[in-house]
Amino acid sequence: MNGRLAMTDDSSTVVVRLLTPADWELLRDLRLQALADAPEAFASNLEREQAFGEQDWRRRLSPGSANVVAWVGDVPVGIAGCFLHDGVHELVSMWVHPSARGGGAAALLIDAIRSWVADRGGDRLVLWVVEGNDRAERAYRRVGFEPTGVEQPVPGRPSDIEREFALDLPRGGPA
Ligand SMILES: CC(C)(COP(=O)(O)OP(=O)(O)OC[C@H]1O[C@@H](n2cnc3c(N)ncnc32)[C@H](O)[C@@H]1OP(=O)(O)O)[C@@H](O)C(=O)NCCC(=O)NCCS
Numbered sequence: 282m283n284g285r286l287a288m289t290d291d292s293s294t295v296v297v298r299l300l301t302p303a304d305w306e307l308l309r310d311l312r313l314q315a316l317a318d319a320p321e322a323f324a325s326n327l328e329r330e331q332a333f334g335e336q337d338w339r340r341r342l343s344p345g346s347a348n349v350v351a352w353v354g355d356v357p358v359g360i361a362g363c364f365l366h367d368g369v370h371e372l373v374s375m376w377v378h379p380s381a382r383g384g385g386a387a388a389l390l391i392d393a394i395r396s397w398v399a400d401r402g403g404d405r406l407v408l409w410v411v412e413g414n415d416r417a418e419r420a421y422r423r424v425g426f427e428p429t430g431v432e433q434p435v436p437g438r439p440s441d442i443e444r445e446f447a448l449d450l451p452r453g454g455p456a
Pocket residue numbers: 319322323374375376377378381382383384385386387388409410411414415416417419420423
């Protein structure tokens with residue numbers, strides 16, 4: 282991606298930017314906010330990531346990964362990440378601040394990750410949604426993700442199930 286996407290609605294403009302290693306504290310702050318706000322949505326947990334040090338956060342910002350942040354003005358309102366897992370690009374850590382939900386940030390974050398994957402020659406993006414997270418599922422379906430039929434217990438939470446969704450990206454770049 283070129284580092285910047287934007288969409289305007291009636292009241293605000295959402296801009297999405299790719300983080301660099303220098304942004305590790307912003308990544309940490311947003312990710313810990315996400316884990317505190319929606320613990321049921323993620324396989325990780327707040328206690329585990331609160332113990333991370335600078336190097337752990339910087340590792341998530343290494344060249345093989347992407348982390349994008351949505352901004353309204355100078356306020357960061359959402360985040361998403363992507364990395365290559367078993368040869369497939371996986372969208373992770375998607376979160377929009379409750380006050381910004383429904384404002385278009387989720388679609389722009391996904392767009393930014395799609396562009397980043399396409400720029401790297403990737404042709405498929407996968408993600409996992411915990412069963413019952415209907416809002417997230419709907420946000421993903423709206424941009425074209427479909428369930429693959431694969432499901433598994435949430436790592437560390439065997440009584441919860443997560444379902445895999447995938448989106449095929451057109452060769453030669455985003456549609
Ligand atoms: C998932 C998340 C990033 C989506 O962002 P968002 O701004 O809420 O998404 P949108 O409003 O663009 O889209 C949500 C869709 O769900 C719908 N929706 C709203 N509330 C809902 C509810 N309670 N149940 C089901 N669907 C709901 C919206 O109408 C919209 O669908 P539509 O576009 O077909 O009308 C955000 O809700 C979030 O951060 N949730 C907590 C963390 C999380 O679940 N992360 C995903 C991990 S896989």
